[in-house]
Amino acid sequence: MSGQPTMSEYRRREQSITLSPVEEQVDTSQELLTLNFGPHHPATHGVLRLLVTLQGELVRDVKPIIGYVHTGIEKTAEDKAYWKVIPVIERMDYLSYYFNSMAFCGAVETLLEVEVPRRAQYLRVIHMELNRIMSHLVWLGTSALDLGAISMFWYCFREREKILDLFEMSSGQRMHTRYFQVGGVIEDIPDGFAAKLAGFLKEMPGRADQYGALLNKNEIVLQRLRGTCPLDADSLLALGVTGPLLRAAGYPWDLRKADPYCCYEEFDFKIPVGTVGDNYDRYAVRLAEMYESVKIATQALEGLPEGPHITEDRKVALPPRHELATSMEALIHHFKLVTEGFRVPPGEVYFPIESPRGELGCFVRSDGSSKPARVHMRDPSFVNLQATSKMVEGSYIADMIATLAMLDPVLGGIDR
Amino acid sequence: MPDATGLELIAQELAGSAPDGEDPVLQTLHFRGRGTLLVRREGIRTVLEQLRGKGYGFLSSVHGVDHYPEEPRLGVIYELLDMARVDRITVKVRVSLDDPHVDSVTPQWPTADHQEREVYDMFGVVFDGHPDLRRILMPEDYEGHPQRRDFPVGGEPVIFTHNENEAMGTEP
Numbered sequence: 001m002s003g004q005p006t007m008s009e010y011r012r013r014e015q016s017i018t019l020s021p022v023e024e025q026v027d028t029s030q031e032l033l034t035l036n037f038g039p040h041h042p043a044t045h046g047v048l049r050l051l052v053t054l055q056g057e058l059v060r061d062v063k064p065i066i067g068y069v070h071t072g073i074e075k076t077a078e079d080k081a082y083w084k085v086i087p088v089i090e091r092m093d094y095l096s097y098y099f100n101s102m103a104f105c106g107a108v109e110t111l112l113e114v115e116v117p118r119r120a121q122y123l124r125v126i127h128m129e130l131n132r133i134m135s136h137l138v139w140l141g142t143s144a145l146d147l148g149a150i151s152m153f154w155y156c157f158r159e160r161e162k163i164l165d166l167f168e169m170s171s172g173q174r175m176h177t178r179y180f181q182v183g184g185v186i187e188d189i190p191d192g193f194a195a196k197l198a199g200f201l202k203e204m205p206g207r208a209d210q211y212g213a214l215l216n217k218n219e220i221v222l223q224r225l226r227g228t229c230p231l232d233a234d235s236l237l238a239l240g241v242t243g244p245l246l247r248a249a250g251y252p253w254d255l256r257k258a259d260p261y262c263c264y265e266e267f268d269f270k271i272p273v274g275t276v277g278d279n280y281d282r283y284a285v286r287l288a289e290m291y292e293s294v295k296i297a298t299q300a301l302e303g304l305p306e307g308p309h310i311t312e313d314r315k316v317a318l319p320p321r322h323e324l325a326t327s328m329e330a331l332i333h334h335f336k337l338v339t340e341g342f343r344v345p346p347g348e349v350y351f352p353i354e355s356p357r358g359e360l361g362c363f364v365r366s367d368g369s370s371k372p373a374r375v376h377m378r379d380p381s382f383v384n385l386q387a388t389s390k391m392v393e394g395s396y397i398a399d400m401i402a403t404l405a406m407l408d409p410v411l412g413g414i415d416r
Numbered sequence: 417m418p419d420a421t422g423l424e425l426i427a428q429e430l431a432g433s434a435p436d437g438e439d440p441v442l443q444t445l446h447f448r449g450r451g452t453l454l455v456r457r458e459g460i461r462t463v464l465e466q467l468r469g470k471g472y473g474f475l476s477s478v479h480g481v482d483h484y485p486e487e488p489r490l491g492v493i494y495e496l497l498d499m500a501r502v503d504r505i506t507v508k509v510r511v512s513l514d515d516p517h518v519d520s521v522t523p524q525w526p527t528a529d530h531q532e533r534e535v536y537d538m539f540g541v542v543f544d545g546h547p548d549l550r551r552i553l554m555p556e557d558y559e560g561h562p563q564r565r566d567f568p569v570g571g572e573p574v575i576f577t578h579n580e581n582e583a584m585g586t587e588p
Binding site for chain 1: 447448450452473474475476477479480481482493495499502504506525526527529530531534538551552553554555562563565567569
């Protein structure tokens with residue numbers, strides 16, 4: 001006590017802490033640790049839960065556990081008339097709603113053998129390609145966020161807003177637009193839409209150049225993505241993986257080219273492919289796809305044919321509003337369609353299209369009534385998710401986060 | 417898409433090369449430009465393997481369907497794709513509710529893993545030989561198979577704190 005400054009309680013405790021390593025008999029580098037990852041975690045892109053078995057920082061096994069946002073949409077669809085299924089089916093994969101409704105409408109149109117007017121097909125192509133850019137923008141923004149780049153998120157969402165404005169202009173809704181109908185689209189595009197779209201399509205490649213300039217040679221991006229978690233095309237095909245993930249491994253498979261639907265054979269575009277199938281290729285393929293989508297949408301807008309925007313078949317599509325005042329027949333058709341809906345010949349159809357994440361197939365079974373007997377979506381996220389453990393086994397847990405981002409799963413589509 | 421004749425040819429070839437001498441194909445169906453083979457459930461693995469040999473090397477989808485009220489009620493549908501010729505063929509198996517067993521194709525086609533689990537979850541089709549046949553979308557302790565046509569829509573209590581014990585049948 002004599003002259004010495006008294007030590008505070010905090011300092012005394014601090015000094016008592018020893019930082020020397022704990023002597024233990026167990027070899028900690030060999031110990032396996034099972035870690036629960038999610039379901040509420042910002043890097044899981046939704047409510048995905050992963051059971052990760054770790055050895056130190058190395059991932060030894062990953063088991064995805066899903067079903068947290070299962071809302072029984074396929075079951076709900078069985079209880080609704082065909083045209084009322086479209087709003088619920090759009091909410092499955094909530095980033096690619098135009099694709100969900102396209103797959104469903106395509107399947108029902110095949111069952112009905114309805115011909116879709118060319119103008120409607122072109123309008124569908126425009127909206128689907130805008131949707132593809134929008135989906136890739138959300139992916140790019142959130143993935144960059146996972147890698148620690150927050151500004152990319154703002155840039156990407158700035159462009160996404162412009163696309164949503166266009167959707168709002170053509171259909172009145174920003175998301176889940178119910179724009180595609182069986183037999184065509186609900187309404188023709190309004191005045192001013194074409195000019196606004198042309199403006200966006202002119203601006204977008206420059207924006208994508210900026211994203212590329214920010215990320216392509218970024219040291220952090222290169223270290224996190226290049227060479228991490230590659231998977232070859234054969235393993236991907238065995239696991240049923242399609243879309244940008246498969247193309248990143250150098251396998252040029254795109255249903256828009258291979259098995260064209262909706263007039264895609266009339267557009268000039270390329271399929272971007274990667275070389276080794278690592279995370280960097282997955283990133284690069286999606287970035288390149290945005291340019292191709294802009295190209296397709298530009299061609300579709302320039303070559304937009306004149307004509308009706310929905311089939312003239314009054315048994316399937318609603319009559320124009322002005323006819324209701326004068327035509328009794330139109331009124332009957334309108335009443336029948338709105339109350340009961342249209343009946344679909346019995347049969348089963350599987351209609352696959354290329355969504356931003358891969359093959360999106362809609363299976364519809366009809367029993368001849370006005371409600372589908374079964375609707376099933378072969379969602380690409382659901383199937384692609386199986387490749388996670390193959391990709392990340394043996395890599396670092398930080399690379400698992402990057403891989404999950406590059407996998408681009410949408411849990412709404414996985415759980416349906 | 418194999419045309420109607422091509423589909424019959426495939427069916428004949430499958431019948432001719434069946435290992436146990438029994439024709440695995442029960443019925444062929446050509447609808448809206450797409451061919452479907454209805455096969456015996458014992459033959460599903462060999463049929464898919466033989467179709468793989470014919471070029472259909474990509475299993476794009478496995479899903480279930482309920483034919484209520486027809487018998488046999490449950491169906492499992494395999495969508496095969498030939499990526500080189502861009503040709504699709506559908507293979508279908510039907511089983512009854514009393515004996516809903518189908519051989520799993522997951523060992524040969526890894527992509528079927530989650531999809532077979534979903535069919536099991538939603539329809540109650542048991543896939544023999546599946547490495548990890550558990551529910552996938554519904555909770556583990558869920559009773560019933562909700563995608564069956566006779567399973568009612570709604571009517572299930574939503575569990576909140578105030579009705580937790582009532583709904584779960586537990587003591588407060």
